[in-house]
Amino acid sequence: MVDTNDRRQIPLLPLRGLLVFPSMVLHLDVGRPKSVQALEQVMETDHQILLATQKEISIDDPTEEEIYHVGTLAKVKNLLKLPNGTVRIHVEGLQRARINEFVQLEEYLQVDAEMIEQEDAFLTTENQALMRNLMTMFEQYTKVSKKISAETLASARDIAEPGHFADVVAANLPLKLAQKQELLEISSVKDRLVKLIEILNNEQEVLGLEKKIGQRVKKSMEKTQKEYYLREQMKAIQKELGDKEGRSGEVTTLREKIEQSDMPDSIKEKALKELDRYEKMPANSAESSVLRNYLDWLIQLPWSFETEDQLDVIRAEEILNEDHYGLEKVKERVLEYLAVQQLTRELKGPILCLAGPPGVGKTSLARSIARSLNRKFVRISLGGVRDEAEIRGHRRTYVGAMPGRIIQGMKKSGSINPVFLLDEIDKMAHDFRGDPSAALLEVLDPEQNNTFSDHFIEEPYDLSKVMFVTTANNIGTIPGPLLDRMEIISIAGYTEEEKIQIAKNYLVPKQMKDHGLTKGMLQVKDDALQKVVRYYTREAGVRNLERQMATLCRKAAKMIVSNEKKKVILTAKTVEEMLGKPRFRYGLAEIEDQVGAATGLAYTTVGGDTLSIEVSVAPGKGKLTLTGKLGDVMKESAQAAFSYIRSRSEELNIDPAFNEKLDIHIHVPEGATPKDGPSAGITMATALVSALTGRKVKKEVGMTGEITLRGRVLPIGGLKEKSMSAHRAGLTTIIMPKDNEKDLEDVPESVRNDLTFIPVSHLDEVLKNALGE
Template identity: 60%
Template sequence: MIIHLDVGREKSISALEEAMVHDRLIMLATQKDAQNDKPAPEDIYSIGTIAEVKQLLKLPGGTIHVLVEGLRRAEIIAYNEFDPYFTVEVKEYEEIQTKTPEIEALIRTTIHQFEQWVKLSKKIPPETLVSVVTVEEPGRLSDLIASHLSLKIEDKQMLLAAIPVKERLEVLCDILGRELEILELEKKINVRVRKQMEKTQKEYYLREQMKAIQKELGDKDDRMAEAEEYRQRLKEQDLPKEVAEKIQKEIERLEKTPPMVAESSVIRTYLDWLLSLPWTKETEDRLDINVAEKILEEDHYGLEKVKERILEYLSIRKLNEHMKGAILCLVGPPGVGKTSLARSIARSMERKFVRVSLGGVRDEAEIRGHRRTYVGALPGRIIQGMRTAGSKNPVFLLDEVDKMSADFRGDPSAALLEVLDPEQNNTFSDHYVELPFDLSRVLWVITANAMHNIPRPLLDRMEIITIAGYTEEEKIQIALRYLIPKQLKEHGLTEKQLMFSEGTLQKVIRDYTREAGVRSLERNIAGLCRKAARRIVQHKRTAVKLTAQNLHTYLGAPKYRKTPTELNHQVGLATGLAWTEVGGDVLSVEVSVMPGKGQLTLTGQLGDVMRESAQAGFTYIRTRMRELGIQEDFHEKTDIHVHLPEGAIPKDGPSAGITMATAMASALTGRPVRTEIAMTGEITLRGRVLPVGGIKEKVLAAHRIGIKKVIMPKENKRDTDEIPVNVKRALEFIFVEHMDEVLRAALIEGNNHE
């Protein structure tokens, strides 16, 4: 072969120059390590080529460009000189061109393999192949084929070192076989890659064609555009890995589903829900206690206990950012501000506010959602509320939790256990969403009118805060601060056009309302605003002044009759205190005695508990006949009729036990009952007075109608701590343990009426 070489080492240049001076012959041998700039004899292969230097050209920079022609193989026997260049003693090998059948077979195999290699590699043109295979000398043929192959130095050296032609052809066949295997693998990989690329390119090309056709037709591929839109929305949101993977799968399903199939609309709705839920979004809490306190004071008058609890929660939240959301349950009669209090909590913390009413909910799916297999399936109200909030830490109000009921569709209160349990709600599972949603950051506020209607397991997870109702003074302040300004604004009036005084408000509260909250009061204020607005517009009045004297011209005659305190003391008429779901109430118990056969008649829609209390009271009076001065045979000759007015309203509970016994004692002895006294307590056969519940509500009701003294069980003394100070000052409490004490306090001595 004739090849060009670039020579740069000093030893190599010196050797070239020496060769040029003499016979132009040089020994070319390969280094074992090409990186070694100063090779020793052991670093050089022993078999190389004797070559003739044909041309020598010196280049700038000291490099020499040399043209050499290989003559024959040679083996280095010994190194004679090392400086300034290597001189070696060599043994030359002449090429022996002999052909045997075995060599002929090897030649044919080699040519066949080489032809295959040329076809697969396509690195050399077919003309070169023709020129190679026409060479007849086996040694020359093997060397020529080897020169066209891209081989490693070790393989080339192996071929060079194979002196016998047969050995050289065998080595070359082995190398060609290996190269063909590699080329076959390459071909397979290329075919596979090309097919994949062709498929991708074909799909891309077809999509582009489809887009172009649709553009021409003025039509769009809604499905593709929709899937792309969903993918874009997914990219824009930072979602948990599990959620992102689920959305990705559903998008792929949507792409494969034909648009006219009903399933596609189900997938779309599901994707919209998943992408609109606040999986990671949170609002930053305002944890400034002073600002929160100021806002709560602005929005609500009184309710100190509730405000204190909210400020405590904020304080802990400031100290511990990862605190789980509280679960506050506000229990109280309608109109006392439970719902608006939840709004104030949200405003004071700068959180989103969501309200869900549970009144009348009787299907478990309302809380946990429907399975997606059903037509018109939707997530439950909890997940719907979270989407409305747009953050995972809102103030979530569950209104009227005591109005839920259960039927064959499941028990929604049981489903609420998972929502409100701090140990479970960080992975709340909605049947529709099918992915765990974290509710642990939510501040839950629950409202109810009556605690006994809330299921016990649910009640166990809440912190109960009771709101009993408002005193007359509190109602006046609420009206002046909130209700009147709100109604004036709604009716387009100013404070100068319609003036309220405290006296007027007091008359409205006493004569036109009887409630624990302020809803009825607000309705009456709205009525006054309407009447005033008409007078101002129709009669061209500049202002309307309301007084206690002219109030009846606007609101009509007072709705509520005189309170028992304004009447004379009556025989057989006692005033009791009762608890209802709308707050405390005053209960009149009337007893009439007439000749008969000793029957005890009870009327007024009394429940079983109240009937039993009446029987117990009657039995007690029979045991105390002598002390009370009642005829011993009265139970044989006298009929007693106990009646509780307002017979249309069902009444039940133990609170009226001592009231009914007092009224019966009064009717049988002829001694009047003091009208300024109201009482509550359960009675036993032996006359013991047992404690009852709802003391705060009952006391507020007594204060509302002007009662001066309240008789209650001694064990209920601790409950009076919750009663407002101004109410406690206005009332006198008589704590009793026995019915004898009740009668001493309630009945007037003698038979004359005062």
């Protein structure tokens, strides 16, 4: 009987060679993309899915006509993604359901289905009699067939509900799929019990005939037939003995490798014990291949072999300078580590985190560190990693289990003291499969990583001699406990002078080599590099600069191959001819002093930037409007600046009632870009005072600092990055909080020499230096 009240749209999982009855609980492996997509969909909702059987097993993408229209509504109790791309689910059948129509066929199958209520489901006298009859026949069948376990029989005896009992018996009988589907489609419990009695009666007759035929054949077997049978058996035994000899040879080889390896005694003992298990295990056993794989990993992992460091500080400094221009702090930290190693000969590997915008050379710097130390280099990317097993490995109970990326990297390096780069550590995620960043806590803790535990290896592994280097664009997204274990080294970006030197010494020679050009074919002048840096790139790093150099090399190669020129000389003029009109205006400072417009300095994940803040005043009722996609903190800074100006209106020569007579609009251009943070406080206050008094803001002045209601200027972060952006934008004066004076030593000397820094502690000082007469 179809329950029209319980009708719903639900994802469908087609089954091949399998049918699930209500109340059945089983594991399924799912590999088809549409089926996996359907499972991901139900895991986000109510975990319920419709299971229906295909008519043909061989069809990979079944249509409506190729799927039976009566199936079982099931609940997905658990879902596990396996390394080979398949998904293992634990499902429980709930209720019969009929498919009315297919709603979706593209991404995954979704159907409109109605639940089927069981008829005659009550324990009537007739049903009770049918159940007893069926139970007796089921017991007899079990004794004869030997295909059904005693536990299954015992559990069937305990079932009192007729419909459930019929489904359990049907599920455990070795029937064809068509017969099982026929039983699934019978909604009447009484009819189902009768049908099962007929099937069992027929099966018993067939079993009886098979037994008689077997006995007759056995009696009629003659002596020659017996001898043939025995000879065949002997051949099989000899074949097995031959395999045993093959396994024995393999075991001997593995034993020699284990004895010769550099494993600690405790690990060696465990490996030999597992090898004994492997020797006694049947060759076709599933666990045999897993155990063999495990032994291979134990043998191939480096346990005590380490490369010898070249503890020459002067040579290391030469290598670092050869590979990278600038980046003095990072180089100094590596040389300090080398110097201490030279004195002590033993030091736990540091955990360095190179943080900075894209394109500043974080990953290539880690490679140079390995070269300067004469160590092996291993890199793994953590961007988008969601599964904890990626770090800690899978337990060996799973099919296709393998170690985590850390152990894989150690095997690849072949030594216990490589430079190990964990790239993009700020881009890890977490979901129901675990939190990989939490699994990294043990890896990156110098006090714990000498006994790192991988789920696959199961034995403690020493990572204390590894020099871990991590990279991140934004340390704000790294969890606090993980960040606490790392030594942060910020790489802010490069000045114009540094970019020109990097292009001259590194990028141009590299691109010329990649494009088959020699010095006799292409010559690049310094003014050409300066023009590319100023007018064709605007970034903290040099990645886009390298792309522009590659473009120039391609165009030069084309000219030479087409005999247009024999030698190309790049100057500021020819750069514009080859790259087109300038993409950026060098120097974003205002062209002239303006009323109500001030330049602020901002810090973003891709370096520093300038921020123009504009204020317009119009007659009105005192309405304050804020636009430009501002965050809550930035809006509060504007409110604080507004309140301060109201409290000091007389000293600033502003009409005390301006908030009742004028509407004020504060706008930060580039409205599509989200902006937040407190450091624009003094910039907003200056622009407001300028708009209300008519005094112009000096065009060459940039400013940064948080403001309080009493006009105090509080310190901010990222002064180095902000100073570099001001220098890039053509500003000459920076107003900054007095408490940030200590950060001036981080600003590159070339930038410090070109800019005038004015430390202030109160807004009055800001206005004095920022506003004209």
